[in-house]
Amino acid sequence: xxxxxxxxxxxxxxxxxxxxxxxxxxxxxxxxxxxxxxxxxxxxxxxxxxxxxxxxxxxxxxxxxxxxxxxxxxxxxxxxxxxxxxxxxxxxxxxxxxxxxxxxxxxxxxxxxxxxxxxxxxxxxxxxxxxxxxxxxxxxxxxxxxxxxxxxxxxxxxxxxxxxxxxxxxxxxxxxxxxxxxxxxxxxxxxxxxxxxxxxxxxxxxxxxxxxxxxxxxxxxxxxxxxxxxxxxxxxxxxxxxxxxxxxxxxxxxxxxxxxx
Numbered sequence: 001x002x003x004x005x006x007x008x009x010x011x012x013x014x015x016x017x018x019x020x021x022x023x024x025x026x027x028x029x030x031x032x033x034x035x036x037x038x039x040x041x042x043x044x045x046x047x048x049x050x051x052x053x054x055x056x057x058x059x060x061x062x063x064x065x066x067x068x069x070x071x072x073x074x075x076x077x078x079x080x081x082x083x084x085x086x087x088x089x090x091x092x093x094x095x096x097x098x099x100x101x102x103x104x105x106x107x108x109x110x111x112x113x114x115x116x117x118x119x120x121x122x123x124x125x126x127x128x129x130x131x132x133x134x135x136x137x138x139x140x141x142x143x144x145x146x147x148x149x150x151x152x153x154x155x156x157x158x159x160x161x162x163x164x165x166x167x168x169x170x171x172x173x174x175x176x177x178x179x180x181x182x183x184x185x186x187x188x189x190x191x192x193x194x195x196x197x198x199x200x201x202x203x204x205x206x207x208x209x210x211x212x213x214x215x216x217x218x219x220x221x222x223x224x225x226x227x228x229x230x231x232x233x234x235x236x237x238x239x240x241x242x243x244x245x246x247x248x249x250x251x252x253x254x255x256x257x258x259x260x261x
Contacts, residue, residue, distance in 0.1 A: 021136050025135075032044045034084060048061040064110070073134075082127055086124060093119065106145050149193075168198045168238065170238070171202045172217060175205075185202050188200045215251045
């Protein structure tokens with residue numbers, strides 16, 4: 001009876017741990033059949049690329065907040081590999097799955113995950129054309145102090161960032177370009193994935209000053225940053241000066257008004 005109860009408790013613990021873990025699944029099936037040329041190995045399902053001997057190699061890349069490598073598992077589920085070309089350049093590829101040791105990123109222990117949808121066997125290049133990538137991470141008991149498009153964890157930082165009413169992206173533009181600048185602002189607000197959306201504000205140089213100088217624009221930017229810091233949090237993270245050196249004149253020393261930021 002004790003033996004049975006012991007094993008039931010172990011099974012319950014394993015089941016509970018599995019349910020608490022965060023699991024993420026990604027399809028590796030490309031929308032366009034992968035192709036290789038002398039400059040680029042193209043795989044449309046990937047989200048980034050690396051450079052090997054001057055050749056751009058499309059890969060998958062994510063990050064996950066975790067304080068130990070053992071708390072993260074990555075596996076290919078039902079992978080299908082197809083021959084795509086010969087390895088004439090004698091290229092050496094990284095391991096298909098790479099999991100880094102934890103590194104401190106903005107005060108948060110972070111593990112980087114890289115999956116390469118290419119492999120070389122007997123000088124034949126094969127590409128991953130079907131299947132899934134499954135990534136599982138244990139829950140964390142520490143705050144996640146940043147947001148990133150490749151970050152897999154669900155966290156309060158993402159929620160607070162996406163719900164803030166403060167300006168995150170400031171566009172300074174002459175009035176004759178205001179409609180184009182506003183179209184760009186609208187795109188950042190409603191035409192990208194939720195995690196990439198930014199509260200964007202358009203300010204014309206005429207709003208800052210008539211016959212505005214580069215120094216006045218620079219002082220305005222500094223004031224916006226200082227106003228944010230008075231509230232204890234710098235929401236403003238991106239700045240675009242929309243125009244050329246005539247629209248946005250240089251400051252006294254010839255530098256652009258944003259060169260110090």
